[in-house]
Amino acid sequence: MRTCLILDDYQQAALALADWTRLADHVAVSAIAEHIPDADALVARIAQAEILVIMRERTPFPAALLERLPRLQLLVTSGMRNLAIDLAAARARNVVVCGTDSSPTPPTELTWALILGLARHVASEGRAMREGGPWQSTIGTDLAGATLGILGLGKIGTRVAQIGRSFGMRVIAWSPNLDEARAAAAGVERAASKEALLEASDVVTIHLVLGDRTRGLLGPAELRRMRRDAFLVNTSRAPIIDQDALVRALDEGWIAGAGLDVFETEPLPADSPFRRLPNVLALPHLGYVSRNNYRTFFTQAVEDIEAWLAGAPIRQLG
Structure with missing residues (x-):
């Protein structure tokens, strides 16, 4: 059983806005509501996860952080562009990075x-x-x-x-x-x-x-x-x-x-x-924060994880 963590779920909405039970036979999913700015505290909290779902650029993933997450295999971000992820470092560590659609x-x-x-x-x-x-x-x-x-x-x-x-x-x-x-x-x-x-x-x-x-x-x-x-x-x-x-x-x-x-x-x-x-x-970066957009983000995150589990990742970045 793999572990999936959803980061920075400020409104505690992620689990309610998609059908995560589709992954229940293969992945244990949970969400972290609070932002964790300290790198050491963040690593301690997420180091055991093989799958991470992140919201935009709330938590950056530079090379220095990726190097401290040897278990990480799949990183899913909302949107199809995230400048806070070091895609080259992710590729070097064989971490697959996928995204989702986002409405303008x-x-x-x-x-x-x-x-x-x-x-x-x-x-x-x-x-x-x-x-x-x-x-x-x-x-x-x-x-x-x-x-x-x-x-x-x-x-x-x-x-x-x-x-x-x-x-x-x-x-x-x-x-x-x-x-x-x-x-x-x-x-x-x-x-x-x-x-x-x-x-x-x-x-x-x-x-x-x-x-x-x-x-x-x-x-x-x-x-x-x-x-x-x-x-x-x-x-x-x-x-x-x-x-x-x-x-x-x-x-x-x-x-x-x-x-x-x-x-x-x-x-x-x-x-x-x-x-x-x-x-x-x-305002606290609310531009993309709407019910329909969140529903798209998290539903497609589930799809990304399913496709990756099947060996055919979709919506890959980089």
């Missing part, structure tokens, strides 16, 4: 939750209502007629653009590989440059893949190009923005505010400035 709909919807939350001061006004504060203390920002700038026009960015147009916004987009034809097909204007997009937009939202070309894409110079009344939203990956520069931009009023769902260290440390800055609407 939940992160699209959360992006708009952040945009609307910032534009209409939902968090602060809701808190005032709950705490007996002033009745109306803010003035909302109109989206109709405003310019939405999208960095990255892939599956999520294209859907964000569609919703922006439904609000009556002018939508412009830029990415290193975006051409006129693809922008036109999505019904948006292609910005001449990243800088032109930042200068023209009332709301900038990021939907790029993190890589060598996008890491630190927005630094101090780029953030200073944004309007002082503009909002910046990031539901992609934190390192696309220089985090120190972002803190300064928010603290000194270079921009009006930021909606953030991703951070360089997660869970976000208690002393992070993103927890105290009044013009930040921060």
